[in-house]
Amino acid sequence: MIGVGLVLLYFLLALAAAALIMQSDRYAVGRSAPVDADVARVFALARDPAHWAPLGAASVVESALEERVVLRVLCGGAESLATVSLRPDGGRTIVDCVVTGRNSLVDKARNFFGFREKTMGPKIEKALAGLSASASG
Numbered sequence: 001m002i003g004v005g006l007v008l009l010y011f012l013l014a015l016a017a018a019a020l021i022m023q024s025d026r027y028a029v030g031r032s033a034p035v036d037a038d039v040a041r042v043f044a045l046a047r048d049p050a051h052w053a054p055l056g057a058a059s060v061v062e063s064a065l066e067e068r069v070v071l072r073v074l075c076g077g078a079e080s081l082a083t084v085s086l087r088p089d090g091g092r093t094i095v096d097c098v099v100t101g102r103n104s105l106v107d108k109a110r111n112f113f114g115f116r117e118k119t120m121g122p123k124i125e126k127a128l129a130g131l132s133a134s135a136s137g
Contacts, residue, residue: 021108023103023108023112025102025103025108026100026101026102026103027100027101027102027103027107027116028098028099028100029098029099029116029117029120029121029124030096030097030098030099030124031096031097031121031124031125031128032094032095032096032097032128033094033095033125033128033129033131033132034089034092034093034094034095034132035092035093035094035095035128035131035132035135035136036091036092036132036135036136037092037093037135037136038088038091038092038093039066039086039087039088039093040066041135042086042093042095042131042135043063043065043066043067043069043086045131045134045135046069046084046086046095046131047060047063047069049071051127051130051131051134052071052073052082052127053127054123054124054126054127054130055071055073055075055080055082055099055120055123055124055127056073056074056075056076056080057073057074057075058071058072058073058074058082059071059072061081066086067085067086068083068084068085068086069083069084069086070082070083070084071084073099078101079101080099080100080101081099081100081101082097082098082099082100083097083098083100084096084097085097085098093135095128095131095132097124097127097128099120099124103116
């Protein structure tokens with residue numbers, strides 16, 4: 001009976017290891033928010049790395065006028081890219097922020113339980129809320 005239990009345990013461990021290894025080595029976490037300001041104002045604010053402080057230390061690496069800002073973000077020793085896309089919507093702007101990066105083996109294990117989404121999602125939401133407050137104020 002113990003032998004069957006050990007075989008089952010080894011099988012489950014092998015299955016968990018396979019699931020872990022087969023996860024993507026890239027991650028992407030995104031959020032969207034409407035901002036009550038025109039695209040020009042939101043773009044000017046989005047280019048300021050201080051507005052993205054909840055994500056970590058940020059620096060602008062690319063931008064397309066009133067359309068997109070790409071930032072390099074350093075948070076906890078990990079480097080990510082945050083792509084902020086702007087879409088006009090009447091008198092307001094829809095802001096999409098997607099943070100992408102590479103997963104280490106440890107990150108893959110944590111992501112198995114939704115770690116990245118649970119930690120990065122609220123940071124993106126906080127940054128978007130701050131951007132919206134600055135644009136409205």
